[in-house]
Amino acid sequence: xxxxxxxxxxxxxxxxxxxxxxxxxxxxxxxxxxxxxxxxxxxxxxxxxxxxxxxxxxxxxxxxxxxxxxxxxxxxxxxxxxxxxxxxxxxxxxxxxxxxxxxxxxxxxxxxxxxxxxxxxxxxxxxxxx
Numbered sequence: 587x588x589x590x591x592x593x594x595x596x597x598x599x600x601x602x603x604x605x606x607x608x609x610x611x612x613x614x615x616x617x618x619x620x621x622x623x624x625x626x627x628x629x630x631x632x633x634x635x636x637x638x639x640x641x642x643x644x645x646x647x648x649x650x651x652x653x654x655x656x657x658x659x660x661x662x663x664x665x666x667x668x669x670x671x672x673x674x675x676x677x678x679x680x681x682x683x684x685x686x687x688x689x690x691x692x693x694x695x696x697x698x699x700x701x702x703x704x705x706x707x708x709x710x711x712x713x714x715x716x
Contacts, residue, residue: 587709590649590661591619591627592641594671597664598626604664604698605631611706618658620645646676650683660705661691662698 589612593601605612605627612633619627621640627633639645652658661684663677671677684691690705692698 587659587705588616588618588652588657589705590652590658590663591617591623591635592646592649592662593623593626593664594641594666594669595622596666596669598623600695601662601664602626602630604662604695605633608699608702609633611702614706614709618649618652620649641671641676642673644676646673646680650676650680653680653683653687653689658689660689660701662701663691663693664695664698665693 591601591605601623609631612631617627617633617635618624618638619635620638621643624635624637627635628637638648649658649661653661661680663680665677681691681693683689690701692701
């Protein structure tokens with residue numbers, strides 16, 4: 587199962603804290619993320635993660651394309667709802683394709699905690715044959 591990790595600049599601290607707390611769970615999945623978010627997860631949390639382009643350079647669109655082709659199974663996108671983003675159309679497209687293709691997308695810490703817990707439980711049950 588492949589997870590995408592993304593955070594706006596003002597939410598990168600939240601991403602690192604969340605990923606650190608959930609490090610053992612996240613280590614069970616293949617991870618991909620946009621530029622700086624992926625670099626922070628690798629350097630600060632110590633998880634292996636594929637780095638795509640940064641969001642404004644097309645990274646959100648790259649993840650959206652992977653959602654469409656089945657290459658991403660869940661998206662954790664820590665958005666900053668109080669700041670305008672220059673690549674807002676790409677962000678909207680990513681959220682739209684997640685909804686169209688029924689891919690879970692968490693945009694805040696509370697939802698991220700629920701989704702990672704559910705995914706970990708699903709993986710545990712799958713591994714045990716239940």
